[in-house]
Amino acid sequence: MAEGKSKTGVVKKRASKREKKDWIAAYIFIAPVTLGLLVFYIWPFIQNIWFSFNEVSKFNVATFCGLANYxxxxxxxxxxxxxxxxxxxxxxxxxxxxxxxxxxxxxxxxxxxxxxxxxxxxxxxxxxxxxxxxxxxxxxxxxxxxxxxxxxxxxxxxxxxxxxxxxxxxxxxxxxxxxxxxxxxxxxxxxxxxxxxxxxxxxxxxxxxxxxxxxxxxxxxxxxxxxxxxxxxxxxxxxxxxxxxxxxxxxxxxxxxxxxxxxxxxxxxxxxxxxxxxxxxxxxxxxxxxxxxxxxxxxxxxxxxxxx
Incomplete structure (x- = not known):
């Protein structure tokens, strides 16, 4: 693993090609799960919070109404x-x-x-x-x-x-x-x-x-x-x-x-x-x-x- 000094004098270890490949492989393996969470869980949850402050029509047209729903x-x-x-x-x-x-x-x-x-x-x-x-x-x-x-x-x-x-x-x-x-x-x-x-x-x-x-x-x-x-x-x-x-x-x-x-x-x-x-x-x-x-x-x- 290569080493280099930062401006503060702290020795930093640089990742080798083997480690970089391992990181890339790891990110590729977790990408489907991460995308699934973002698309089917996190984004719908954020959208649901936004909808709770709106009057939403059957065609998902939102009209802001503040705390009226709550x-x-x-x-x-x-x-x-x-x-x-x-x-x-x-x-x-x-x-x-x-x-x-x-x-x-x-x-x-x-x-x-x-x-x-x-x-x-x-x-x-x-x-x-x-x-x-x-x-x-x-x-x-x-x-x-x-x-x-x-x-x-x-x-x-x-x-x-x-x-x-x-x-x-x-x-x-x-x-x-x-x-x-x-x-x-x-x-x-x-x-x-x-x-x-x-x-x-x-x-x-x-x-x-x-x-x-x-x-x-x-x-x-x-x-x-x-x-x-x-x-x-x-x-x-x-x-x-x-x-x-x-x-x-x-x-x-x-x-x-x-x-x-x-x-x-x-x-x-x-x-x-x-x-x-x-x-x-x-x-x-x-x-x-x-x-x-x-x-x-x-x-x-x-x-x-x-x-x-």
Whole structure:
């Protein structure tokens, strides 16, 4: 590598031809991903911010309106209603899903036969298309011919409007969301558990720790970073829930207002009504809420780790 002196007398190392070729090759390899991020993520995000300060026609002609869209967002009762539905979905599904994921991961981390088969069965819903999942569960929940109501009637009960009763429709959809997400989170937690050194368990067992103490005193503390990752990703996906609810709950459904999430409202304002500027303001609000929750979690993680 060649060397040269700068005006300040500091010796600078010049890159050799081999290093320059390596740099060029590296930039060529990352160019497709970088361009993809710029074209499909960064530029649309910047454009969306600009649209949120404009009235946008169906032909994407923007007319600047300042903070009018954001003022409308905070005065719109429907926005508050959908945020309430979304928050309820997150508050229920995240802790329940985390508990089930840890439980299943712990069972699969033990020495049982057919572990690979169980992993596949639990993970399969996570890679199944949301449209297929929604259609299957929509038939399961069908009020007249669904499996659940058929079983209830066979036992002498009355059918339940799983997707039409405003009081329980959102909880019915939550079950589907949990069924789809638990397997993915389980795989991540299982990988974290298998990354814990056996020496910790052996040392604790020498000190007389039992299975329950090993779980709460060794597994959970050492699994904390993985748990936080799963929690953060689950909260983000919970605030962005859209496809399953959209396909299971139609607009004419009496439970639509009680199950509509904030992302569904964004979609309806942008593509059904054509209010793209207002929809952009709603999406920026969603982004701000997710960022705020993520920052709070990151601060909580640091305090937890320092405390332990």
């Amino acid at each position: 003022q409308k967002v905070f005065r719109d009762g429907e926005v508050l209603k959908t945020f309430g539905n979304t928050l309820k979905y997150v508050v229920v599904t995240v802790p329940v899903g985390l508990f089930l994921s840890i439980l299943i991961a712990t069972l699969l981390n033990s020495k049982i036969k057919g572990t690979s088969i169980y992993r596949t069965l639990y993970f399969l819903p996570s890679v199944t298309m949301a449209a297929a999942v929604a259609m299957v569960w929509k038939w399961i929940y069908n009020e007249k011919m669904g499996i659940l109501n058929s079983a209830i009637r066979a036992l002498g009960g009355k059918g339940v409007g799983w997707l039409t009763d405003p009081k329980i429709a959102l909880y019915s959809v939550m079950i589907v969301g949990l069924w789809m997400s638990v397997g993915y989170n389980m795989i991540i937690l299982l990988a974290g558990m298998q990354g814990i050194s056996k020496s910790y368990y052996e040392a604790a067992q020498i000190d007389g720790a039992g299975p329950i103490q090993l779980f709460f005193k060794v597994t959970i503390p050492l699994l904390t970073p993985t748990i936080f990752f799963v929690m953060i990703t689950s909260i983000i996906s919970g605030f962005q829930v859209f496809d399953v609810i959209y396909m299971m709950i139609g607009k004419t459904n009496p439970a639509y207002a009680n199950t509509q999430t904030v992302v569904m409202l964004f979609y309806r304002q942008a593509f059904d009504y054509g209010y793209k500027g207002y929809a952009a303001a709603i999406s920026i609000l969603i982004f701000a809420v997710i960022m705020l929750v993520t920052v709070i979690q990151m601060i909580g993680q640091k305090k937890w780790v320092n405390y332990d």
